Amino acid sequence: MNLPPSRVRIRVDQPIAPPSTNGNAILGAPGMTATAEGHWDVAPEVVFDSRDVSVFYGAKQALTGVNLGIRRGEITALIGPSGCGKTTFLRSLNRMNDSVPGFRIEGEILYHGHDIYGGNVDQVEVRRRIGMVFQKPNPFPKSIYDNVAWAPRNLGLRSGLAERVEKALRGAALWDEVKDRLKDSALGLSGGQQQRLCIARAIAIEPDVLLLDEPASALDPIATGAIEDLMHSLKGRFTIVIVTHNMQQAARVADRTAFFSLETGGEKPIGSLIEFDDTERIFGSPRDPRTRDYVTGRFG
Amino acid sequence: MSREAQPVGAGDRPRAYDPAAPLTATGNLRRRQIFSKLTEFAATGAAFAAIAVLVIVVYTVIARGAGAISWDFITKSAPEGVAPALVGSAIIVGIGTLIAAPIGVLIALYLTQYAGGRAAGFVSMTMDVMNGLPAIIVGVFVFTFLVDTNGTVGLGQAGWIGGVALSIIMVPLIARGTQGVLRLIPKSQSEAADALGVARWRTVLSVILPSALGGILTVTILSIARAAGETAPLLLISSNASVDQVSINPFEAMANGPVRIYQLSEEANPAGFSEAWGLSLLFISFILFASLGARAMVARSKRKISS
Amino acid sequence: MSSAATTQAGRTSPRGRDWRKRGDRIGDMTLYAVCAGAALLGAVVLILLAYEVTQSAMPAIDKFGLGFLTSTDWKPTEQFSVFGAGSLVYGTLVSSFFALLIGGPIAIAIGLYLSLLAPKAVRGIVSPLVELLAAVPSVILGFWGLLILAPFVKSTIEPFLHSTLGFIPLFGKPETTGSSVFTASLILTIMIIPIISAVSRDLFISVPRDMQDGASALGATRWEVVRGVVLPTTSSGVIAACLLGLGRALGEAIAVAQVIGAGSEIHVDLFKTGDTLAARIANQFPGALTELHLASLYYCAVILLVIGVASNLVASWIGRRFSFAGGQVR
Numbered sequence: 001m002n003l004p005p006s007r008v009r010i011r012v013d014q015p016i017a018p019p020s021t022n023g024n025a026i027l028g029a030p031g032m033t034a035t036a037e038g039h040w041d042v043a044p045e046v047v048f049d050s051r052d053v054s055v056f057y058g059a060k061q062a063l064t065g066v067n068l069g070i071r072r073g074e075i076t077a078l079i080g081p082s083g084c085g086k087t088t089f090l091r092s093l094n095r096m097n098d099s100v101p102g103f104r105i106e107g108e109i110l111y112h113g114h115d116i117y118g119g120n121v122d123q124v125e126v127r128r129r130i131g132m133v134f135q136k137p138n139p140f141p142k143s144i145y146d147n148v149a150w151a152p153r154n155l156g157l158r159s160g161l162a163e164r165v166e167k168a169l170r171g172a173a174l175w176d177e178v179k180d181r182l183k184d185s186a187l188g189l190s191g192g193q194q195q196r197l198c199i200a201r202a203i204a205i206e207p208d209v210l211l212l213d214e215p216a217s218a219l220d221p222i223a224t225g226a227i228e229d230l231m232h233s234l235k236g237r238f239t240i241v242i243v244t245h246n247m248q249q250a251a252r253v254a255d256r257t258a259f260f261s262l263e264t265g266g267e268k269p270i271g272s273l274i275e276f277d278d279t280e281r282i283f284g285s286p287r288d289p290r291t292r293d294y295v296t297g298r299f300g
Numbered sequence: 301m302s303r304e305a306q307p308v309g310a311g312d313r314p315r316a317y318d319p320a321a322p323l324t325a326t327g328n329l330r331r332r333q334i335f336s337k338l339t340e341f342a343a344t345g346a347a348f349a350a351i352a353v354l355v356i357v358v359y360t361v362i363a364r365g366a367g368a369i370s371w372d373f374i375t376k377s378a379p380e381g382v383a384p385a386l387v388g389s390a391i392i393v394g395i396g397t398l399i400a401a402p403i404g405v406l407i408a409l410y411l412t413q414y415a416g417g418r419a420a421g422f423v424s425m426t427m428d429v430m431n432g433l434p435a436i437i438v439g440v441f442v443f444t445f446l447v448d449t450n451g452t453v454g455l456g457q458a459g460w461i462g463g464v465a466l467s468i469i470m471v472p473l474i475a476r477g478t479q480g481v482l483r484l485i486p487k488s489q490s491e492a493a494d495a496l497g498v499a500r501w502r503t504v505l506s507v508i509l510p511s512a513l514g515g516i517l518t519v520t521i522l523s524i525a526r527a528a529g530e531t532a533p534l535l536l537i538s539s540n541a542s543v544d545q546v547s548i549n550p551f552e553a554m555a556n557g558p559v560r561i562y563q564l565s566e567e568a569n570p571a572g573f574s575e576a577w578g579l580s581l582l583f584i585s586f587i588l589f590a591s592l593g594a595r596a597m598v599a600r601s602k603r604k605i606s607s
Numbered sequence: 608m609s610s611a612a613t614t615q616a617g618r619t620s621p622r623g624r625d626w627r628k629r630g631d632r633i634g635d636m637t638l639y640a641v642c643a644g645a646a647l648l649g650a651v652v653l654i655l656l657a658y659e660v661t662q663s664a665m666p667a668i669d670k671f672g673l674g675f676l677t678s679t680d681w682k683p684t685e686q687f688s689v690f691g692a693g694s695l696v697y698g699t700l701v702s703s704f705f706a707l708l709i710g711g712p713i714a715i716a717i718g719l720y721l722s723l724l725a726p727k728a729v730r731g732i733v734s735p736l737v738e739l740l741a742a743v744p745s746v747i748l749g750f751w752g753l754l755i756l757a758p759f760v761k762s763t764i765e766p767f768l769h770s771t772l773g774f775i776p777l778f779g780k781p782e783t784t785g786s787s788v789f790t791a792s793l794i795l796t797i798m799i800i801p802i803i804s805a806v807s808r809d810l811f812i813s814v815p816r817d818m819q820d821g822a823s824a825l826g827a828t829r830w831e832v833v834r835g836v837v838l839p840t841t842s843s844g845v846i847a848a849c850l851l852g853l854g855r856a857l858g859e860a861i862a863v864a865q866v867i868g869a870g871s872e873i874h875v876d877l878f879k880t881g882d883t884l885a886a887r888i889a890n891q892f893p894g895a896l897t898e899l900h901l902a903s904l905y906y907c908a909v910i911l912l913v914i915g916v917a918s919n920l921v922a923s924w925i926g927r928r929f930s931f932a933g934g935q936v937r
Contacts, residue, residue, distance in 0.1 A: 047319075096824060101727075112320035122325035124333065128826030129319055138821040141840060150835055151825035156328045157316075198821070205826060208319035329828075336828035343720040346713045347733055350800055354740045357751050406645035414639055415646070425923065426649045432851075432919030433656075433912075434858025436885050440892065440908050441656040444663055452659070468652060475649075499631035501638040529744025531861045532885075536892060558746045558861075565750045565865055573754065580747045591742040595735055 045072045047209060047239045048093060049110040055088050058102030062088045066107070066273045068258055070209075075231060075240045077254035077279070079247055080294070084260040085271025086243045090211050093241065094130035095123050128155070131207035135214040137194035139186035139201075144169075144178050147186045147197055151205045164204055171237075172200035173230050192223025199230065203238065210234065212242040216249070228253050247295055250279065257282040259291045358588070361580050368578030378543040382579050387546050388459060388554035389583075392538060393527050395463025395550060396470055401520050403467070404474025409504065411475070412482045431472035438468050439533035447537055457540050459547075459554035465533035473523040474516075481515030482508065518597045525590040529583060531558035539563070557583045660912060664905035666898060675906055681871050683891070683900045690903035692910065694873045698881040699911075702788055702863065703856040705877070706795035711849050714800045718807025719833060734808065741801035749862030752794045757785030757866055765789065765878050779876035786868035788881040794862050799852035806848035810841040843925050850922035858915045860885035884911045 048070040055063040063085040070076045078086040088097065095116060097103045108115050116126050140147050148165045157164065165182075169175040174196040178189070186197055195215060202210060212231075216224035231240060231253050244250050250257050258276040262269035275282060275291045286292045325333050373381045407427070411420055442465040444451045447458070455461065485508060493503040509516075534556055541553040543560065557579050564576035661668075667675065667690065678691025721734050765781035772778045781787075814837050822832040838845075860883075868880030869890055882890075884907045895901040 094824065096820065099820075099823075111323070114323050116323060118323075121323040122329065122333065124826055124828050125323045125325055125329055127824055128329070129317075129323070131826075132824040134817060134821060134824070136817060138815075138817045140818065140822070140836060150822075151827065154332070154825075154827050154831050154835070201821075201825065206315050207826075208315070332828050332831070336830035339830045339833075340724055343716040343724055346716040347720040347725070347737065350713070350717055350740060350804070351733060351736050353797055354736060354743070357743060357748065360751055360755055361747065403645045403648065406642045407649060409638075410642035410646040414642055419646075423646045423649065425920070426646070426653060428919060428923045429653060429916055430649060432854050432858075432915060434860065434885055434915050436858065436860035436888050437656070437660065437908055437912050437915070440888065440905070441659055444659045444905075445655065451663075471649065499635055501631070501634035504638060525742060529742075529746065531744070531746040532889060535861075535889060539893065558744060561750060562746050562861060562865070565746075565753055576750060580750060583744065584747055587742055587744065588739060591739060592735065595738075 044074075046070065047072045047112060048241075049108075049113075050089075051108045051110065053089070053092070053105065053107035053109060055085065055092060055097070056102070056104040056106075057100065060268070061270050063271045064263065068273060068276045070239065070241055071256070072239050073236055074255040075235055075242060075253055077250035077257045078241065078243045078260060079245070079250045079257060080260035080271075080274075081262065082245065083269075083271070084262050086258075086260045087213055088271065089260070090213055090241060090243050091132075093209075093211055094132055095126050096132060098123060128205065129207055130209040130211060131202040131205070132211040132213065133195070133198050133202050133215050136218050137191060137198050139189070139194050139197050141185065141187055143183045144186050144189070144197060145182040148200050148204045151201065155205055157205070168200040168204035169197075171203050171234065172196045173226060173233070174200055190223075192219045192226060195219060195223070195227065196230065199227075199234075203234065208239065210238045210240045212240065214243050214245065217245065224249070247283075251283050254279045259286075259288075259294060261290055261294065358584065361577065361584050364574075365577035365579075365581030368574045369581060373578055374582070377545050382543070382557070382560065382575060382582075384541070384543050384546045384555040385557045385560045385579060386582065387548065388538070388541065389528060389556040389558070391548060391550055392459050392462040392534070392554060392556055393466060393524060395460050396466030396527050397520065397524055399463060400467035400470035400474055400523065401516075404471045404519075404523075405478050405509075405516060407471070407475040408478035408482055411479050413500070413504065427472045427475050430468065431476070433468070435469060435530055435532035436535075438465055439536045442468070442533065443536040457538055457553035459538050459541075459550035459552065462534045462538040462554070462556070463550070465537055466527040466530060469530060469533065470523040470527050473526060474519055477519030477522065478512065478516050481512045481519065484515070485511050514597065514601055518594045518601070521590050521594040521597075525587045525594070528590075529558060529587055531562050534559050535562065657912065660905055660908050664902055664909045667902035667906040668909075670899065671903075671906070675903075676910065679871075679873055681903075683896045688897060688899050690899065690906075692884065692887075692903070692907055694871055695882055695884045695887050695907060696910065697873045698788060698867070698870075699857060699883040699885070699914075701877075701881070702792045702795055702867070702883060703853055705788075705792035706799055706856045707849060707853050709792075710796035710800045710852065711803060713796075714803035714848075714852070715807050715845060717800065717804040718811055719837075721804070721808040722811035723829075723833065723837070738801055738805055740797065741805075745798065745859060745862040746865075748794060748797065749865030752790060752862060752866040753786070756793065757787075757790050759785070760787070760790050760793065761785030769878070776875045777877050779874075779878050781878050782868075782880065784868065786866050786880055787878045788867060788874075789877040791863045791867040791881070791883075791886075792877070794866055795856040795859060798859060798862070799856050802855060803845075803848045803852040806851065807841075807845055810844040810848070811837055814840050843928075847922040847925040850918050850925070854915055854918040854922065857918065858885055858911065859883075860889040864889045884908075 046069040048068075050066050050068050050070075053063065053066040054061060066085075066089055078090060080086050091097045092105060093109060093111075093116075097105075105117060109117065111126075111130070114121070140150065142150065145165055148168050149161055152158070152161060152164055166175060166179075169178065174193060177193060178184075178197075186194065189197060195218070199210075199215070216227045219227065228249060231242070234240065242250075242254065256277065257279045259274045259282060260271055261274050263272045275286060275288045277287075281287075282291060283295050286295060374386065375381060375383050377384050407423065411423055415423060442461060446453045446455055446461045446464065448454060449456060489507055489511065490503050493507055494500075538553045538556060539559050541547065541555040543555045547554055561576045561579050561583075564572040564579075671678070671690065675690065675692050676696055677693045678689075679693040680689045680691045681694070682689050717737060721730055721737070725733060761781050761784065765778075765785070765787075768778045769780060818836055818840070819832055822836045827835065863883050864886035867882060867886055869882050869886070870880030871882060872879075874881065888904050888907055888911070891900070892904050895904060
């Protein structure tokens with residue numbers, strides 16, 4: 001299997017300052033230990049633990065028995081043919097499916113150990129921590145600045161707002177292009193810029209996780225490349241889950257890849273998880289023949 | 301866009317919240333959620349308050365008017381009944397419909413079949429303005445033009461002139477509504493006819509109008525429901541009628557429900573109130589049923605078109 | 608072309624085809640003429656209306672000029688015969704803007720409920736019911752207002768407002784009957800709510816789902832999504848809807864005449880009687896005493912026509928300019 005020339009994917013030990021002794025709590029994941037050189041050793045901590053998750057829309061079942069764990073700080077790609085439930089699964093991770101009529105979920109999705117469909121869970125808090133960027137860029141009809149500043153304002157993060165906006169725009173690799181026209185309408189940006197604006201909007205409130213639903217599918221190749229570069233740079237700060245129908249993109253970008261497909265075992269095809277592993281394994285030596293068929297392009 | 305330019309990882313402030321904490325609403329979010337729930341509550345309350353007003357009004361009319369209703373009430377003239385007003389209203393509204401329906405449909409046809417951009421805009425604006433005319437002004441105009449003996453035509457009060465006044469109110473409603481119906485008809489039908497070389501007028505008469513007939517009927521019923529309740533235009537045009545006997549002569553003033561109710565309410569004579577409530581009940585029943593029925597027809601035809 | 612002709616029984620000869628073509632052309636021209644004529648008729652009626660009403664108002668316009676709008680003397684008797692519509696203009700504006708002030712937000716809230724909050728089944732019942740409120744004839748609403756609402760307002764609402772907010776000059780001592788500017792304003796509020804809420808509802812439904820999703824995905828509460836995305840995107844359409852409602856309120860004659868008490872002075876106190884342009888016309892036109900009296904009433908009609916048409920045109924202009932679905936309503 002020939003992988004396309006990929007970028008170097010390095011899992012770097014994050015060079016964050018080691019724990020200081022001045023009593024400030026540095027919020028980190030359990031399992032981080034300080035090494036002698038003053039780095040953190042990041043143990044692969046599971047952010048999302050999906051246990052036997054099935055999704056129904058009314059009587060129709062869209063997904064069956066999905067079991068996978070998404071690790072902190074990694075990029076996890078969900079690939080597969082259209083209609084196999086990858087977007088459904090993604091949207092279930094931040095409860096964006098709640099507004100779809102007839103939506104029902106079985107099984108558990110544990111986020112840092114908490115069932116996100118549990119009793120006391122506040123939907124809004126879920127989305128505050130688990131952000132999403134959609135397939136088609138959907139900027140608000142406001143200025144560029146206001147697009148990014150809107151959510152932080154809601155959250156009450158009013159101090160240092162300008163810095164926060166700048167940092168988000170830098171993080172989305174958009175700052176240099178818009179820094180002189182922050183007051184202009186966001187609708188005047190190109191498609192690729194709008195999508196980066198949506199990413200900036202999402203990271204401005206510093207979510208824990210970023211869900212990306214085919215973020216580059218509506219964009220031209222150059223813009224797509226920019227988005228992919230972006231994901232590498234965002235990786236350490238955020239846990240990223242990306243749905244893509246573009247296998248090469250998954251191979252370029254993701255640490256681990258999940259392959260979904262339609263199970264035609266019963267009468268109706270139901271989406272299910274076929275294989276989930278390190279990206280090199282999925283594309284290099286997949287275990288399941290269906291995976292192999294897909295990644296070698298034997299079917300759509 | 302080089303990676304070095306982006307402040308990643310090193311020196312970042314830790315997050316302002318603990319991602320691993322339970323996903324309940326706390327602090328700032330709790331306040332925001334309470335406010336959001338309050339607004340939801342207010343919006344729901346507003347909707348049900350509006351319905352409550354409707355229910356109260358209808359209930360009052362039923363409660364106070366039911367007692368007056370009887371076979372005599374409907375069939376006899378004063379003092380036992382209101383038959384003249386019922387018959388008069390039916391005739392006046394009927395005349396209004398006969399005038400307004402063809403004109404409204406023709407205007408809608410003009411807007412959908414013939415009018416270019418500017419002409420369509422102008423005619424649309426005309427319909428908007430006509431729609432927004434206060435009913436009393438329509439009455440004053442028709443009075444001046446047709447009724448007033450010192451005016452232009454000077455015919456004196458007459459039921460048919462009341463029909464003319466009502467038609468001015470009905471035409472914009474029928475035109476707009478029919479325009480909406482015509483727009484729903486798939487273009488493929490008329491395009492197929494054009495491709496076969498069929499003349500436009502044949503297509504309109506034998507393909508388009510029959511398709512639109514149900515919708516036009518619905519629109520007409522809705523405008524009848526509206527016209528049946530109008531008082532202001534008739535106040536000056538058909539108010540001097542006697543209520544002692546049923547008249548089917550549209551060339552003189554005819555009794556009609558809305559004007560009669562208004563006169564009884566302004567007389568402030570409690571003895572007349574019972575008759576006014578009874579008349580109100582009859583009219584509001586007709587109008588509400590016609591409105592509901594028309595809307596049900598619209599809903600059903602929308603489902604048919606989209607299926 | 609020929610196949611169409613040949614399928615028509617009997618008209619297959621060249622002669623027959625010529626006749627058909629001519630007949631078709633005449634038919635087409637006739638239909639066009641009739642349709643265009645109808646459209647033109649509408650414009651003609653409007654122009655005629657403006658002409659007749661203004662013409663009949665000329666005596667009063669000549670005599671009183673623009674001062675008519677501010678003078679509050681209205682003395683129809685032969686002796687004085689001086690007219691001024693100041694109190695009427697005041698009453699019209701106060702009652703209509705009150706109705707808009709109270710009814711507008713309520714109607715917008717109802718629109719939000721129907722579009723964003725109500726489950727589909729509930730919307731299917733509540734939506735038509737709210738629209739049905741608009742179908743209640745104004746004379747019946749006014750009659751109900753006179754016999755039911757006015758006494759209730761007088762016995763309950765007015766004393767309550769007077770006792771709690773009496774320091775504001777708007778809320779003075781209740782009058783003997785409940786007929787007042789306040790009651791009329793309430794009736795107008797009831798009348799304009801269905802119009803504004805129906806248009807608002809349609810506007811809010813048209814806000815793209817993906818934009819609302821984008822806002823929700825940023826951790827915003829439902830209200831924040833409304834405030835940040837739904838309302839700003841539809842603001843011009845909502846304003847147009849409110850203007851339509853205002854136009855309705857400005858022109859209402861019958862229901863207002865029944866409950867406003869036909870007062871002739873300007874008061875700040877809402878609980879006193881008052882009058883509006885439309886109601887004054889309804890009240891005094893049939894029994895106008897003198898030529899000048901009649902002309903003055905026509906003058907009122909002219910003013911009413913101008914503000915009624917103006918608000919309607921502005922509403923349509925806003926609707927077209929900022930293109931919301933529709934552009935007109937009733």
